[in-house]
Amino acid sequence: MNIFAGKRTKSAAFQLKPVAAGCAVFLSALTGTAGAQQAADAPVQSVVVSGIRSGIEAAISIKKNSTSIVEAVSAEDIGKLPDLSVAESLSRLPGVTAQRSRDSGKPADISVRGLSPSFNGSLLNGREQASTGNARAPEFDLFPAELISSAMVYKSPDATLVGQGLASTINLTTRQPLDFGSRVLAASARTERTGVNSGNPEGDGHRYSFSYVDQFANRTIGVALGVTKQKDVGGGQAKFEGGGTNIYDPKTAANPNGLNVVVPSGFKADTETTASDRTGVMATFQYRPSRDFKTMVDIFHSSGSHSLKKTGLEGSISGSWGGYDPVGKLINPTIANGVATSGTFTGFKGDVRNHMEAYDDKLNAIGWNTQWKTGEWTHIADLSHSKAHKDAVRYETTAGQAGNTPEAQVSNISWTGFNGTDLSSMHLTSNLDYSDRSKIFLTDTDGWGGGPNSPQAGYVAMPKVDDKVDSLRWSSKRNVEGWGPVAAVQFGANYTKRDKVRAGEEGRLVVKGGNGYATATVPGTEVGTAGTTGIPIVKFNPIGTLGSIYDMVQWIDSGVLAKDWSVSEKVSTLFAMGDLDGELGSIPYRGNFGTQFVHTSQHTTGNKVDLATCTGITAATCPFSKISDGTSYNDFLPSANVTFDLGNDQVVRLAAAKVLARANLDDMRASSAFGVSKNGAVQILTGSGGNAKLEPFRAKQLDLSYEKYFGKKGYFSGALFYKKLDTYILRVPRAFDFKDQVGPNTPLPQDGPYKNSTVGLLTTPENGDGGNIKGVEFAVNVPFSLLTSYLDGFGVMVNYSNTSSGVTLPASGFATKDVTPIKIPLPGLSKQVTNLRAYYENHGFQIAWAARKRSDFLGQISDYQDNSQLTFVRGDTIIDMQVSYEFQSGVMKGLSVFANANNWNNTPYREFNGVDRNAFVFKTTYGRTYQFGATYKF
Structure with a gap:
């Protein structure tokens, strides 16, 4: 029995109207199984999708008609999501938020219901994609917003959803040409200004896109093409990173007893600029000769380059950061409440940083989906291939005073405005002009390589990543009668094979043709600024200096070799699901129940260093061998979704499932490394590496949702959710005896309780006990015309989530090593997240004001060695504004012009x-971003 037959009939009758036609397009594209393309029972007569309200109504239709608990974003027009990036649009949904990129300040990583971005399953047209990073899925910024028609966040899965995540499954959908009633062409151009009001030089960029949709042969053949081209140079971003504090005892002849005061330890201040160039291409070809057969091929290509230039200054203020860095003395301090609020330290050996991180990447994906009917059965076959490649280079160069500069000639560093905790509030000056090329040279400034016999005037790394994902899927479905509440059954299988390799070489940079104290003139004449300090410094681009200014001494040791690895993963999934359609008493319900049986086989390789014979950092002095390991395991993942129709457009949804999220691929590597380090003030052997036998995060989840709809115009919803994390992957330090890997030349601790001991700590990802996460979500999405016709065109979207959890994590997982919290939130979790979007749309005008606010959270960043680290991120509020006008008639009909402002309130990170x-x-300030552009559709 079809309990929603009345509603569906009404919806079908409404298809001739533009808004409902748009809803039908996106509903046909997204509802049902991810990746399975829904059959169109009849050609759509006309599809005209435009405007804020049409995008909202299409998303509401998706949410209302889904059998799972979902959130959706739909394009307001062809090639036009409500925001300028997929990540921005997703971050406005209930229970969804974004972490800003450290490089650009733009939303990049998506967290759903308080879980880190790696807990999401991310799909394109229902298929897993290759990636160029350590995470499994590519960043959302890789997908140009103009080529995406809609995005759906599955908060509760069904049994047919393959590639699902523990937090959610996010499916991006490209457009399908036979869902449009006629030929459509659209072109847009946009220019932007970044870093406005940041206090640094501004950046600029431009973006062009073109879309073409057409149908041929009596609407049996459809073609959709889309191309985007983007190029921008980011504005300067002033950044400051404090090195903590020290307690200083300034004993003098006049003050023999001394006076312990808090002084700054050190700092790192950069001015960063980014540049990117990206091309995106999408093509879809459909063939539908009859109602019983259709096939589609979709192709996606994204390629581009990106660079991050860091120009800065770092150094120790009250201590020493290297063998050539003297420990200075505090002079002329101003002391208040035990804090040296101002003062000067002698012996400051500053390192001018001219670093460059750059990469070229490419992602190609192709999928072939065919659907046909035989008797009562509908079959779907899907074949896909995705391949990603990335070539990267990271230059780190140091400039300053040479290592043999007499201490009397080393500079001083002075500060004011220090409050004892926040180093970013200081104002810094030096008595040495770090922008003078006659005094500042490319050289081994601090002796970080170990001394004049192994100079290190910088470092270079050149990693490469290759990833390939191949998938094959088949399913069959039919309606059934006489099975009680079961209205249909389907079953199928999916096989996915993934191969990912990370390789490269790296080593210290040595100034050519000189001794250990050799220097070279800094190229060019540019002068930069060291971040928020305002200190002028020499500036140049180090790309191309290898071979001209520097030689590279390849570094081969356990730490470097541990970065190279390969992972081969085979996942076989069998699934079966029944569709529900019945009544509980007098209450109609619909939904599904089913299960997946998943078999995973993984094999990984890495490098193992024979430390018993490792006497140096070259291939000759540090022998190594390839090692491999792996495992296999099974998962049984039942799920159920039930939606109860309470009448008057009210529904209650109940969902339960067992879900999993696979580990990041670098955590599964077979390699490891160890050496002497300090655990606090104690010397001890410590090691780290991957775990080839690592299994996924696993959880059981329960969802309850109430939704009240106001026709197709708006809705109110409230939801409760609970996740019991059965397993959680932690990087756990554990006692380990390295005796089998230690040889006569292996350095051992030289003092303390572990002197000459082979017992130390080994940190690897481990499957441990999890925790729990629970929360509430509320959302209101209504046009004010529901209240009075005088407010026609005005509307508001508001959502709020409150999430709580806790899990014990070791301090070894933190970028800030001196912090040892006992209980911390799950990575990515903000306890409170609020989104607001107010809009007006009428007479061709579209105006929107949006704000998203999140509380403090534990973020994930990449350190200078490309390793993932945890760090506490202060909560913030970001305000965006949009305004556009579309000409309604005359020769300019089809033309719309727009202006956007992002981060209007200039919130720092x-x-x-x-x-x-x-x-x-x-700390860094990104400034505002302004965009201006035009779109023409014909």
């Missing part, structure tokens, strides 16, 4: 030490 949320260890 700040990381803190986890104990004091006002003690910032990293």
Whole structure:
């Protein structure tokens, strides 16, 4: 029995109207099984999708008609999501938020219901994609918003959803040409200005896109093409990273007893600029000769380049950061409440940083989906291939005073405005002009390589990543009668094979043709600024200096070799599901229940260093061998979704499932490394590496949702959810005896309780006990015309989520090593997230004002060695504005012009030490971004 037959009939009758036609397009594209293309029972007569309200209504239709608990974003027009990036649009949904990129300040990583981005399953047209990073899915910024017709976030899965995640499954959908009633062409151009009001030089960029949709042969053949081209140079971003504090005892002849005061330890301040160039291409070809057969091929290509230039200054203020860095003395301090609020330290050996991180990447994906009917059965076959490649280079160069500069000639560093905790509030000056090329040279400034016999005037790394994902899927479905509430059954299988390799070489840079104290003139004449300090410094681009200024001494040791690995993963999934359609008493319900049986086989390789014979950092002095390991395991993943129709457009949804999220691929590598380090003040052997036998995160989840709809115009919803994390992957340090890997030349601790001991700590990802996560979500999405016709065109979208959880994580997982919290939130979790979007749309005008606010959270960043680290990120509020006008008639009909402003309130990005949320260890201001452009559709 079809309990929603009345509603569906009404919806079908409404298809001739533009808004409902748009809803039908997106509903046909997205509802049902991810990746299975729904059959169109009859050609759509006309599809005209435009405007804020049409996008909202299409998303509401998706949410209302889904059998799962979902959130959706639909394009307001062909090639036009409501925001300029997929990540921005997703971050406005209930229970969804974004972490800003450290590089650009733009939303990049998506967290759903308080879980880190790696807990999401990410799909394109229902298929897993290759990636160029350590995560399984590519970043959302890789997909141009103009080529995406809609995005759906599955908060509760069904049994046919393959590639699902533990937090959610996010499916991006490209457009399908036979869902459009006629030929459509659209072109747009946009220019932007970034870093406005940041206090640094501004950046600019431009973006062009073209879309073409057409149908041929009496609407049996459809073609959709889309191309985007983007190029931009980011504005300067002033960044500051504090090095903590020290307690100083300034004993003098006049003050023999000394006076312990808090002084700054050190700092790192950069001015960063980015540049990117990206091309995206999408093509879809459909063939539908009859109602019983259709086939489609979709192709996606994205390629581009990106660079991040860091120009800055770092150094120790009250201590020493290297063998050539003297420990200075505090002079002329101003002391208040035990804090040296101002003062000067002698012996400051500053390192001018001219670093460059750059990469070229490419992602190609192709999928072939065919659907046909034989008797009562509908069959779907899907074949896909995705391949990604990335070539990267990371230059780190140091400039300053040579290592043999007499201490009397080393500079001083002075500060004011220090409050004892927040180093970013200081104003710094030096008595040495770090922008003078006659005094500042490319050289081994601090002796970080170990001394004059192994100079290190910089470092270079050149990693490469290759990833390939191949999938084959088949399913069959039919309606049944006499099975009680079961209205249809389907079953199928999916096989996915993934191969990913990370390789490269790296080593220290040595100034050509000189001794260990050799220097070289800094190329060019550019002068930059060291981040928020305002200190002028020499500036140049180090790309191309290898071979001209520097030689590379390849570094081969356990730490470097541990970065190279390969992972081969085979996942076989069998699934079966029944569709529900019945009544509980007098209450109609619909939904599904089913299960997946998943078999996983993984094999990984890595490098193992024979430390018993490793006496140096070259291939000759540090022998190594390839090692491999792996495992296989099974998962049984039942799920159920039931939607009860309470009448008057009210529904209650209940969902339960067992879900999993696979580990990041670098955590599964077979390699490891160890050496002497300090655990606090104690010397001890410590090691780290991957775990080839690592299994997924696993959880059981329960969802309850109430939704009240106002026709197709708006809705109110409230939801409760609970996840019991059965397993959680932690990087756990554990006692380990390295005796089998230690040889006569292996350095051992030289003092303390572990002197000459082979017992130490080994940190690897481990499957441990999990925790729990629970929360509530509320959303209101209504046009004000529901209240009075005088407010026609006005509307508001508001959502709020409150999520809580806790899990014990070791301090070894943190970028800030001196912080040892006992209980911390799950990575990615903000306890409170609020989104607001107010809009007006009428007479061709579209105006929107949006704000998203999140509380403090534990973020994930990449450190200078490309390793993932945890850091506490201060909560913030971001305000965006949009305005556009579309000409309604005359020769300019089809033309719309628009202007956008992002981060209007210029909110800074700040990381803190986890104990004091006002003690910032990293801070940067991105400024506003303005975009201006036009779109023409014909």
